[in-house]
Amino acid sequence: MADFKIAPSILSADFARLGEEVDNVIKSGADIVHFDVMDNHYVPNLTIGPLVCDALRKHGVTAEIDVHLMVKPVDRIIPDFAEAGASYITFHPEGSEHIDRTLQMIRELGCKSGLVFNPATPLDCLKYVMDKVDMILLMSVNPGFGGQSFIPATLDKLREARKLIDDSGYDIRLEIDGGVKVDNIREIAEAGADTFVAGSAIFGAVGENDANDYDTVVGAMRAELAKA
Numbered sequence: 001m002a003d004f005k006i007a008p009s010i011l012s013a014d015f016a017r018l019g020e021e022v023d024n025v026i027k028s029g030a031d032i033v034h035f036d037v038m039d040n041h042y043v044p045n046l047t048i049g050p051l052v053c054d055a056l057r058k059h060g061v062t063a064e065i066d067v068h069l070m071v072k073p074v075d076r077i078i079p080d081f082a083e084a085g086a087s088y089i090t091f092h093p094e095g096s097e098h099i100d101r102t103l104q105m106i107r108e109l110g111c112k113s114g115l116v117f118n119p120a121t122p123l124d125c126l127k128y129v130m131d132k133v134d135m136i137l138l139m140s141v142n143p144g145f146g147g148q149s150f151i152p153a154t155l156d157k158l159r160e161a162r163k164l165i166d167d168s169g170y171d172i173r174l175e176i177d178g179g180v181k182v183d184n185i186r187e188i189a190e191a192g193a194d195t196f197v198a199g200s201a202i203f204g205a206v207g208e209n210d211a212n213d214y215d216t217v218v219g220a221m222r223a224e225l226a227k228a
């Protein structure tokens with residue numbers, strides 16, 4: 001079975017209790033903290049920056065932090081995230097004038113690098129930088145907000161990206177972001193994804209007594225992935 005990883009997007013967490021939220025979701029069996037950075041310019045929303053990443057590290061979070069930069073231009077802020085303890089730093093090709101250079105900078109700063117493709121952005125530029133990416137992230141919604149529906153055409157794009165990775169022979173993770181739920185995660189895994197971002201599906205899960213129920217939803221996702 002593939003090495004599947006679940007990456008809860010803290011965009012849907014309770015920001016007033018962020019450290020505790022991250023602790024709870026990692027305790028429930030999630031693997032990676034997905035950290036959505038929005039600048040109210042590249043995307044029409046504004047979220048969190050390096051100070052919050054640093055605060056999570058100081059709080060004691062040791063899980064990998066996967067920083068998804070929805071920011072333009074992107075280069076200026078990258079060293080700050082490396083300093084703040086990011087594990088992965090991914091960006092959209094539209095956010096950089098020099099994609100190859102930005103990828104190199106991320107690795108030189110000691111982080112894993114990645115490119116993110118919007119639903120209608122072709123994978124073309126990947127061909128020239130396969131040796132410089134540790135992660136390919138396909139957006140299955142248009143970036144900017146949690147809680148949107150999975151765009152089905154992304155399944156074919158996942159198969160295309162999976163083939164590129166397998167043919168390249170490089171060790172590259174294939175991450176999917178947007179509208180991932182218990183009832184579609186298996187199909188998404190079968191199309192080639194190995195890393196699954198889920199925001200509203202995880203942080204919106206409420207169990208008995210209206211308490212958050214991350215164990216149940218993360219467990220249900222793992223059970224679906226075990227069938228893929």
Ligand code: DX5
Pocket residue numbers: 009011012034036068141142143144145146147148177178179180197198199200201
């Ligand atoms: C959207 C973000 C996502 C978002 C996913 O721009 O990149 O990470 O939080 O949220 P859900 O899982 O609710 O679609």
Ligand code: ZN
Pocket residue numbers: 009034035036068177197
């Ligand atoms: Zn994201």
